[in-house]
Amino acid sequence: MTNAPREIENLIDLMARLPGLGPRSARRAVLYLIRKRGLLLAPLADAMHQVAVTARECVVCGNVSTSEVCDICTSEKRATGELCVVEDVADLWAMERASVFKGRYHVLGGTLSALDSMGPEELRIPKLVQRVVDEGITEVILALNATIDGQTTAHYIAEELEGRCAVTSLAQGVPIGGELDYLDDGTITAALKARKAL
Amino acid sequence: MTNAPREIENLIDLMARLPGLGPRSARRAVLYLIRKRGLLLAPLADAMHQVAVTARECVVCGNVSTSEVCDICTSEKRATGELCVVEDVADLWAMERASVFKGRYHVLGGTLSALDSMGPEELRIPKLVQRVVDEGITEVILALNATIDGQTTAHYIAEELEGRCAVTSLAQGVPIGGELDYLDDGTITAALKARKAL
Structure with missing residues (x-):
């Protein structure tokens, strides 16, 4: 495409497959890399x-x-009896950046979805139930995305764990720094329903 | 930052230094890469x-x-006596993608700029003059960006090559598929001045 040597074309093709990069930004990144090759x-x-x-x-x-x-x-310090369930590792990293949760995690690797044929087995949900028993978990915190699939998965997990431990989920409401005028109706409805006494 | 293993943190830090990627998209790219590691x-x-x-x-x-x-x-086919002067390799690749120019190139590696202390030596302009003589070049086509620095450089090169070969530059005007309503005044002025008989 660019008449560049085969090795460089190959690198551009591979870079263009990264999420967030297309052919154009891959070429730009590769030229930058060649300039800074050392x-x-x-x-x-x-x-x-x-x-x-x-x-x-x-x-x-x-x-x-x-x-x-x-x-x-493996960290003994994090055996708090709390288990945070997240959809993927990016969500785990997001929780860790907030550095407020001190327990352990369980990464599902997706959400229940009939279309993508993701069932409980694929999401390691039986493994989650097993961990709750084996590790003496007292509370499972569901930190799933506020999407239809995320909420379906949350309800399924809550049912599976009923009677074994407490199951909670992250609060929904107005984000910190958020302006009401820019929020969608669903978020405002959720925030109003979950209003707290000051 | 993400409590990931050192090797993975290191890869995220390096990826975040690529143009077009920030810390967030670097994390996303690295997770994608780990999923597709093979x-x-x-x-x-x-x-x-x-x-x-x-x-x-x-x-x-x-x-x-x-x-x-x-x-x-090295290609004998491209010894057409035409030399296309571009600012950097990305511009050379853009010319090659159009696959309309059959001659050779000269990459300046920048434009004349007092602020960045880029002089003729840094831009390999003496080398360009030398090539015009040695390779029997009949026409130098300036394909420089239509910016102040690009045009300053074009004028300087034209003066240096005066009397040695023809010096031309890419036409300026309305881009193919462009709508007048979305064009800036400068482009419309240039297109009107360079109008052609049909």
Whole structure:
């Protein structure tokens, strides 16, 4: 396409498959990498190789890890009896950035969806029930996306865990710094229904 | 930041330095890469390593290449006596995608700029004059950006080459598919001044 050498064309093609990059931004990124080949391209190649060799899924919670069981699952400090259920690792990272939750996680890897044929088995929900029993979990906090699929999954998990432990979910309402004028009707309705005494 | 293993944090930090990616899209890209580690991450690491080892600047024209002299400069077919002057390799690739120019290139690597202390030497302009003489160039086509710096550089090169060969520049006017209502005044003025008889 660009008449560049085969190696460079190949790199552009692979980069263009990353989410958020298209052919145009892939070309731009590759030219930038070539200009900084000592400072950025070589270290990036090494870092990718490292991750390709070491990255795996934590067998307990489904987090990405470089060992069989991830750091959060092995940390004694985080055996608080609270388990936070998230859809994917990006959500786990978002929770960790807030650094307010001190327990452990369970990563579903998706939501229940008839269309994508994602059933409870695929989402490791039986494994979640097993963990609640084995680890003496007292509360499961559902931190799922506020979408139809997310809420369906939340209800299914709540039913599965009934009588075994407390099941809660993240509060819905006005985001911090949010302006009412820019909020959708659903959020305002949820916030009004869940209003609190000051 | 995300409590991910050191190798993964390191990869996110490096990815976030690419143009067009920030910390958020770097995290997203890295999670995607980890999910596709066999299909995409490992080949990408290899491709980057390949390019890091082989990529260099063509000593004649400044194009990126994997050999001392790039494919365009070595191709006998492209010794047409026409030389196209571009600001950087991205512009060369854009010209090649149009696949209408059959001659060779000269990549300046920037534009004249007092602020960034880019002088004629840094832009390989003496080398351009030398090539015009050595390669028996009959026409130099200036394909520089239509910015103040680009036009200053064009005028400087035209003066340097006066009497040695014809110097032309890309036409300015209404882009193909462009609507007048969305064009700026400068473009409309240029298009009107350069109007053609049908």
